[in-house]
Amino acid sequence: MNPKERIISVLNHGKPDRMPCFGACSTVTFDQMERVQAFWPESHEKGEAMAKQAMAAHTVIGFDAVRVPFSQTFEAEALGCRLKPGGPKGIPGVDEPPPYKLEDTPEFPDDFLDRGKIPELLKAVKILKKELGDEVPVVAGIVGPFTIAGSLVGLVPLLKASYKTPQKMPPFLDVAEKAGTALAKALIDAGADIIACEDMTASPAMMAPKTYQEYELGYQRRQFDAISVPKILHICGKVDRIVKWMGQTGADILSIEPKASSKYAREQCGPDVILMGGIDTATTLFLKDAETIKAVCEESIADGIQILAPGCAMSPGTAIEKILAMVEVAKAH
Amino acid sequence: MAESVDEKYFDELAQTIIDGEEEDCLRVINEGLARGVDPLDAVEKGLAKGINKIGDDFAEEIVFLPELIMAADVMKAGMKILDEKIKAGGKERKSLGKIVLGTIKGDIHDIGKSVVGAVLQANGFDVIDLGIDVDEDTYIQAVIENNADCLGMSTLLTLPLMTMGEVIEKMNEKGLRRTVKVIVGGCPVTQEFADEIGADAVGFDAKDAVKKVKRLLDV
Numbered sequence: 001m002n003p004k005e006r007i008i009s010v011l012n013h014g015k016p017d018r019m020p021c022f023g024a025c026s027t028v029t030f031d032q033m034e035r036v037q038a039f040w041p042e043s044h045e046k047g048e049a050m051a052k053q054a055m056a057a058h059t060v061i062g063f064d065a066v067r068v069p070f071s072q073t074f075e076a077e078a079l080g081c082r083l084k085p086g087g088p089k090g091i092p093g094v095d096e097p098p099p100y101k102l103e104d105t106p107e108f109p110d111d112f113l114d115r116g117k118i119p120e121l122l123k124a125v126k127i128l129k130k131e132l133g134d135e136v137p138v139v140a141g142i143v144g145p146f147t148i149a150g151s152l153v154g155l156v157p158l159l160k161a162s163y164k165t166p167q168k169m170p171p172f173l174d175v176a177e178k179a180g181t182a183l184a185k186a187l188i189d190a191g192a193d194i195i196a197c198e199d200m201t202a203s204p205a206m207m208a209p210k211t212y213q214e215y216e217l218g219y220q221r222r223q224f225d226a227i228s229v230p231k232i233l234h235i236c237g238k239v240d241r242i243v244k245w246m247g248q249t250g251a252d253i254l255s256i257e258p259k260a261s262s263k264y265a266r267e268q269c270g271p272d273v274i275l276m277g278g279i280d281t282a283t284t285l286f287l288k289d290a291e292t293i294k295a296v297c298e299e300s301i302a303d304g305i306q307i308l309a310p311g312c313a314m315s316p317g318t319a320i321e322k323i324l325a326m327v328e329v330a331k332a333h
Numbered sequence: 334m335a336e337s338v339d340e341k342y343f344d345e346l347a348q349t350i351i352d353g354e355e356e357d358c359l360r361v362i363n364e365g366l367a368r369g370v371d372p373l374d375a376v377e378k379g380l381a382k383g384i385n386k387i388g389d390d391f392a393e394e395i396v397f398l399p400e401l402i403m404a405a406d407v408m409k410a411g412m413k414i415l416d417e418k419i420k421a422g423g424k425e426r427k428s429l430g431k432i433v434l435g436t437i438k439g440d441i442h443d444i445g446k447s448v449v450g451a452v453l454q455a456n457g458f459d460v461i462d463l464g465i466d467v468d469e470d471t472y473i474q475a476v477i478e479n480n481a482d483c484l485g486m487s488t489l490l491t492l493p494l495m496t497m498g499e500v501i502e503k504m505n506e507k508g509l510r511r512t513v514k515v516i517v518g519g520c521p522v523t524q525e526f527a528d529e530i531g532a533d534a535v536g537f538d539a540k541d542a543v544k545k546v547k548r549l550l551d552v
Contacts, residue, residue: 089492090439156402156444163353163399205520208397237520241394282491282521315491 003064003136004193010274010306011230011252019301021330022065022139023057024196024234024255024276025313026091031320032056040088040316044071047123054128058136060320062327065194066132067139068124072198075143075179076151077116078109089316098154102161102168106152106175113186122190129191139232140192142184144199145219146207148176155201162211169215177219184227196232196255197223205237212242217249224250232276236312244268257311258284258296262304276307279326286315290325297329308333342370343378350383350411353403358411372418376426377457380415384408384455388540401539402444405451412454428459429552430482433475435463436519437486437500439493445519446487452539453546469500476504476513482550485536488519498530505531514549518542 001009001017009016033039038053050068057063071091073083084095100106109115113122121140128138149172150158161168184195201207202216224231233251235242238259246254247269255276256265262275278300279285284293297308308330314323342365349358365375387404390396419426432453436446443465450460461479463471467486476484484504486497497517504510510531517527518536527535533549536542 084441093441159399159402159444160406163403204394204397206398208399211399282494283523283526286491286494286521287523287526317492317495 004134006064007137019308019330019333020064021308021327022063023067023310024232025198026070027057027067027310027314028053028070029314029316029318032060035060041086044092045117045120047120047127050124051127061323065137065139066128069121069141072143074116074118074121075148075183078112078118079152079179081151094151098152100152102153102157106172108175108178112179112182122186125187125190125192137193138191139194139196140187141196141198142180144197144202145173145176146216147199147201148179149173150201159207162207166215173215173219177223181223181226188229194230194232195227196234198234200236202235203237204239204241209241213245217245220249240264247273258300266304274306275304276309277311278305278308279311281310281312281314285310285322286318290322293322293325294329297326301333343382346375346379347383350380350404350408351386353400353407355407355410358407362411362414366418372415373424373426376415380408380411381455384452388452392538392540401448405448408451408455427457429457430550431459431479432483432485433461433463433479433481434485435467435472436465437488437493437496438466438468440488440490441465442489449536449539449542452543456543469503472500473503476509481513483514483516483546485516491521494521501531516542516545
């Protein structure tokens with residue numbers, strides 16, 4: 001099986017020749033940058049460099065898919081947020097002050113897809129598709145409604161609103177959902193095979209589970225309904241308290257961290273949802289040795305993980321041997 | 334008049350923190366001050382009680398970050414008025430120790446660290462919050478200038494983890510570790526990691542940080 005067949009087989013609940021292994025979030029590391037000679041910040045900003053860097057996931061690491069982009073700033077920038085550059089060692093982030101206050105009415109610009117660095121991201125997907133064809137899937141990332149809304153009004157004001165004045169959130173969630181969905185459709189048109197939606201702020205580490213159920217779930221459903229290719233939903237942290245609803249969003253794959261229980265996720269979501277993850281990117285993949293990493297991966301697979309993956313974005317300082325140890329485990333299953 | 338102030342008043346004040354209601358908190362404080370409540374008591378028996386209850390509930394996942402942020406904000410607003418009154422009365426809050434706090438270089442996550450700072454403050458510590466993206470020298474300079482008892486470093490990211498070790502290393506070189514304790518915290522920080530870089534403790538949440546700092550400073 002080629003990587004694409006392998007992943008499709010898992011999505012169809014078939015029997016792949018072995019377990020697939022790739023990232024739902026960024027898997028870029030400094031080692032890979034050196035190997036393919038594509039570096040930050042250029043690969044956050046230019047389509048050619050972005051594609052070159054993303055290729056390393058397959059050519060250097062042996063992952064079954066490649067993934068762009070490597071930060072969560074594309075929709076936010078196009079909606080008017082200021083960015084804080086990440087330089088050669090970090091990823092860009094959304095900077096203060098946010099473009100809106102909670103009392104404002106946010107707007108979804110007609111030329112959204114032409115704004116910021118979105119054209120470069122689309123260019124990267126086109127390049128990757130051309131190079132990888134039907135062999136290796138291109139995973140393209142969008143950002144979830146709550147996380148984008150947090151960029152539009154500021155995270156703290158949004159969290160406070162979620163507690164005291166939740167009725168102020170929907171206009172922002174609405175624009176945020178539209179932005180992610182519009183980007184997803186354009187990414188698919190450019191050649192993306194899978195859409196991965198990262199929604200960090202939707203984690204119970206940030207907002208109350210009932211806010212997720214009452215507000216975020218509906219927007220995520222609407223978004224995933226509109227996306228025609230397989231969808232991954234990634235939410236960081238211990239998501240046990242919301243995983244039941246994550247399973248109701250329409251996502252084909254849930255990407256979770258080992259802080260969350262995959263056994264519990266299976267119980268709550270039923271047999272249809274595919275579980276992806278397996279290793280904590282900080283406490284295990286970054287800090288531990290290859291043997292420990294392998295043991296942890298084996299444990300995660302025994303607990304029901306079907307696609308072995310870093311649980312979250314990888315630390316760029318992660319040594320290549322450690323990532324290869326993870327891939328080795330997938331190859332043996 | 335102060336004698337008539339019973340536990341009910343402090344409970345009411347604590348409840349405004351728990352509910353995250355700033356207007357109510359300031360009203361209750363002002364009413365209390367007008368009735369002769371000792372501002373020191375209002376901090377220790379009212380504000381601290383409220384923030385500690387929220388800290389406990391957060392640790393047990395009964396409440397979540399939005400509630401904790403609101404409570405910390407209300408507490409800070411209340412503390413500002415009460416501190417002024419305390420000073421105006423020629424007194425000062427008994428300090429359990431001085432803590433320099435900051436999110437480490439390469440990381441701009443502010444929320445968790447600020448909440449920890451607020452809860453430490455409510456529990457009687459002097460907190461010097463250096464903000465985010467703090468480099469090694471700034472930490473060390475602040476520790477020396479403030480004659481701090483403890484340094485707290487936080488990060489949500491993996492890459493800056495190693496910088497925490499470098500700060501401790503520099504503190505060792507300057508002989509600061511004989512008198513200054515170090516507590517670290519943030520999502521990727523484990524006990525094993527803290528041991529490895531030579532930190533004295535990990536604060537897993539705000540409540541835990543207070544407990545550990547108290548233990549480290551023996552207060």
